[in-house]
Amino acid sequence: MKVVIWLVEGTWQGCLAAAVRNLPPDSHVALLHVTPSDITEVAEAATAGLLGRVFARHVPGHHYEEAADQAASQILVAGAARLRREGVELLHRRGRVEREVVSAVAQGVDLLVIARDGDRSRLGPRSLGPATRFVVDHAPCSVLLVWPEEPPGIESIPPPPEGHRPPPGPHREGLPGMPQPPLP
Amino acid sequence: MSAPIVETLAVMFLVATLGCAVLRPWGLPEVVVALPAAALLVLLGVLPLSQAGAEAGSLAPTIGFLAAILVLADLCDRHGLFEAAGAWMATGARGRPVVLLALVFAAASLVTAVLSLDATVVLLTPVVLTTVARLQLRAKPHAYACTHLANSASLLLPVSNLTNLLAFRASGLSFGRFGATMALPWLAAIGVEWLVFRRFFAADLVGHGETVAVTPPPAPVFACVVVALTLIGFFVTAVLHVDPAFAALGGAVTLAVPTLVRRRAKIRDVAIALDVPFLAFVLALGLVVKAVSMHGLSSLVVRLVPSGESLGSLLIVAVVAAGLANVINNLPAVLLLLPATAAHGAGAVLAVLIGVNTGPNLTYVGSLATLLWRRVLHQRGEELPISEFLRLGVVTVPLVLTTATLALWLSLRLVG
Numbered sequence: 001m002k003v004v005i006w007l008v009e010g011t012w013q014g015c016l017a018a019a020v021r022n023l024p025p026d027s028h029v030a031l032l033h034v035t036p037s038d039i040t041e042v043a044e045a046a047t048a049g050l051l052g053r054v055f056a057r058h059v060p061g062h063h064y065e066e067a068a069d070q071a072a073s074q075i076l077v078a079g080a081a082r083l084r085r086e087g088v089e090l091l092h093r094r095g096r097v098e099r100e101v102v103s104a105v106a107q108g109v110d111l112l113v114i115a116r117d118g119d120r121s122r123l124g125p126r127s128l129g130p131a132t133r134f135v136v137d138h139a140p141c142s143v144l145l146v147w148p149e150e151p152p153g154i155e156s157i158p159p160p161p162e163g164h165r166p167p168p169g170p171h172r173e174g175l176p177g178m179p180q181p182p183l184p
Numbered sequence: 185m186s187a188p189i190v191e192t193l194a195v196m197f198l199v200a201t202l203g204c205a206v207l208r209p210w211g212l213p214e215v216v217v218a219l220p221a222a223a224l225l226v227l228l229g230v231l232p233l234s235q236a237g238a239e240a241g242s243l244a245p246t247i248g249f250l251a252a253i254l255v256l257a258d259l260c261d262r263h264g265l266f267e268a269a270g271a272w273m274a275t276g277a278r279g280r281p282v283v284l285l286a287l288v289f290a291a292a293s294l295v296t297a298v299l300s301l302d303a304t305v306v307l308l309t310p311v312v313l314t315t316v317a318r319l320q321l322r323a324k325p326h327a328y329a330c331t332h333l334a335n336s337a338s339l340l341l342p343v344s345n346l347t348n349l350l351a352f353r354a355s356g357l358s359f360g361r362f363g364a365t366m367a368l369p370w371l372a373a374i375g376v377e378w379l380v381f382r383r384f385f386a387a388d389l390v391g392h393g394e395t396v397a398v399t400p401p402p403a404p405v406f407a408c409v410v411v412a413l414t415l416i417g418f419f420v421t422a423v424l425h426v427d428p429a430f431a432a433l434g435g436a437v438t439l440a441v442p443t444l445v446r447r448r449a450k451i452r453d454v455a456i457a458l459d460v461p462f463l464a465f466v467l468a469l470g471l472v473v474k475a476v477s478m479h480g481l482s483s484l485v486v487r488l489v490p491s492g493e494s495l496g497s498l499l500i501v502a503v504v505a506a507g508l509a510n511v512i513n514n515l516p517a518v519l520l521l522l523p524a525t526a527a528h529g530a531g532a533v534l535a536v537l538i539g540v541n542t543g544p545n546l547t548y549v550g551s552l553a554t555l556l557w558r559r560v561l562h563q564r565g566e567e568l569p570i571s572e573f574l575r576l577g578v579v580t581v582p583l584v585l586t587t588a589t590l591a592l593w594l595s596l597r598l599v600g
Contacts, residue, residue, distance in 0.1 A: 008322070009320050009321050009322045009391070009393060010281060010320075010321055010322060010388075010390050010391025010392060010393060011390060011391040013392075014391070036323065036324065038324075038572075039313065039323045039324065039327050040313075042324075042327040042328060042331055042573070043305075043309045043310070043313060043327055043330065043331065045331070045573075046305045046309065046330070046331040046334060047305055047306060049513075049544065050301075050302060050305060050306075051205050051214060051465070051513055051515055052205065052213070052214045052215065052218075052461070052462045052465035052466065052469070052515075053302065053306075053459060053462050063310060063313075063314050064310065064313035064314060064317060064323065067313070067314040067317035067318055068317040068323070070317070071317045071318065071320045074320070075320060117387045117388070117390050117391075120390070122386075128387070129386075129387025129388065130387065131387075132387070148390075148391060
C-alpha cells in the first residue's frame with residue numbers, strides 16, 4: 001500500500017503522529033511538502049505598484065524561496081526521522097499548493113494523509129482551509145483526514161436551537177427481521 | 185492653440201506618461217518619458233513657464249523631504265534595523281502564528297508610519313518572509329499583511345506616504361496636527377485589517393512553528409536613536425516654524441556620516457538610495473498633471489468632490505479618491521484631486537488621503553488596470569494569486585475606507 005503524508009507548516013508534527021497510529025505495517029510511505037509559489041509574487045506585486053521607483057528595483061532580491069526551501073527540507077528530514085522506518089520517500093514540490101498535492105497523488109497512491117487545518121473555533125461547513133478543502137474534493141485516492149492535535153469532544157456540536165424537538169428515540173428497535181440490539 | 189486642442193494635448197501627455205510607467209518599454213525607467221513630456225508641454229505653451237516654475241517651486245520642498253526619507257530608510261537597513269526587527273519578531277513569536285502576525289502588524293505599521301511605505305515594501309517585507317520561513321510557519325498571512333499595511337497604515341504622518349507629503353502642504357496643517365488628526369483613522373484602519381486578517385487567514389494561522397534559537401544580531405541602537413530623534417524633530421521643527429524636511433535631512437546625514445566613514449557604504453550606495461530618477465519622475469508627473477488640471481479637468485474634479493466636512497461629504501471624497509487611485513494609480517490621483525479639495529479645507533484633503541492610501545488594496549498592485557494585468561500575466565509562466573488578492577481587497581477596502589473616514593470625522597471634531 002502506497003501512502004503519502006502531506007506535511008504543512010504548523011501542523012506537520014501532529015499529522016505525522018496521527019498518521020503513524022493509522023498506518024498499515026506493510027505500507028510504503030512518502031512524505032510530501034509543497035512550497036507555495038505565490039508568496040514572492042505577493043511581495044513583488046507591491047514593489048511593482050510603486051511607480052517610478054528605480055531604487056526599489058535594485059534592492060537585492062527576496063530570499064524567501066531560499067529560506068522556504070531550507071525549511072521544507074528540514075520538515076521532511078525531521079518527519080522521516082520521526083517515522084522510524086526504512087525507505088521513506090521525501091517529496092518536495094513548489095507551486096500552487098493544492099494542485100501540487102493532488103498531482104503528487106495522481107498515480108499509484110492508495111492513501112493520502114492530511115491534517116485538518118482551518119479555524120477550529122468555528123466548526124462547520126467552512127472549517128477546512130481552502131487548500132485542504134480542494135485536496136479533499138479532488139484527490140484521486142482515499143484521504144485520511146486527521147486531527148493534528150487532540151480531537152474535540154462530542155460537545156463541540158452546538159446545542160439544538162431553542163424550541164427544537166428531537167425526533168423520538170433512541171432508535172434501538174431495529175428493523176423488522178433484524179436481531180434486537182442488547183439493552184444497556 | 186484653441187482650448188479643446190490644448191486640453192486634449194495635456195490629457196494625451198498624461199496618458200503617455202502613465203502608459204509608459206506601466207509598460208516601461210525596453211525596461212526604461214518611468215522618468216524617461218515623464219520628463220520630456222513635461223518639457224514638451226512647457227515648450228508647446230500648454231503649461232506656461234511661469235506656472236511650471238511655480239509648480240516646481242511648490243513641489244521642490246516635498247521632493248527634498250522625500251529624498252531624505254528614502255536615504256534614511258536605506259541607511260537604517262544598512263545599520264541592521266530591519267534584520268534586527270526580524271530577529272525580534274522571531275523571538276517574540278516563539279512559534280505562535282497569531283502572535284507572529286500581531287508582531288508583523290506592529291512592525292509594518294510602525295515602519296510605514298515613520299519610514300514610509302517604500303521601506304515596508306522594499307526593506308521590511310523580505311525580512312518578514314525569511315523570518316516566517318525560518319520559524320516554519322505559513323507565509324501567506326504575513327506576506328499579505330506587509331503589502332496591505334504598507335497602504336492602510338500609511339495614514340499617520342506626512343512622511344508615511346508620498347501622497348501624504350504632497351497633500352501635507354496643501355492641507356495647511358502642521359506636522360503635529362496632521363499626525364494628531366490622522367492617529368484615529370490610522371488605528372481604525374489597522375484594527376479593521378487585523379479583524380479581517382484573523383478571519384480571512386484563519387486556516388493558515390494554525391498550529392505551532394519552530395522556536396528557533398537564532399543568535400540575535402547586534403541591536404542597532406544608533407539607528408534606533410537617530411530615527412526616534414528624527415521623529416521628535418518632525419514635531420519640534422513644526423513648532424519652531426522650520427520645514428520638517430530638515431529633521432529628515434538631519435537624520436539622514438547623522439546616519440550617513442558614520443556609515444561612510446566606516447566604509448559600510450559608498451557614496452554611490454547613498455546616491456542609489458536617493459533615487460534621483462524617481463525624484464525627477466515625481467516632479468515631471470506633477471507638472472504634467474498640473475497642465476491637465478489647469479485645462480478643464482480641475483473643474484470636473486471640483487464638481488465631483490463635495491465641499492464641507494460632514495460625514496457624508498468626507499465619505500464621498502474618500503470613495504472618489506479610492507476609485508481614482510484604482511483607475512490611474514494613487515500618485516496621479518492625489519495630484520489631480522489636491523487643487524480641488526484643498527479649497528474645501530484640511531478635512532477634505534485628509535479624506536482624499538484615506539481614499540488614495542487605503543484604496544489601492546482593492547486591486548492587485550494598485551491598478552492602472554492592475555499594472556496592465558501584471559504586465560501580460562503569463563510572462564513568468566506562473567499563475568498569479570490575483571483572485572485571492574481581489575477577494576481580500578473586496579472584504580477589507582470598503583470596511584477600512586468607511587471606518588477610517590468615520591474616525592477622521594470624529595477626529596476632526598475632537599482635534600479640530
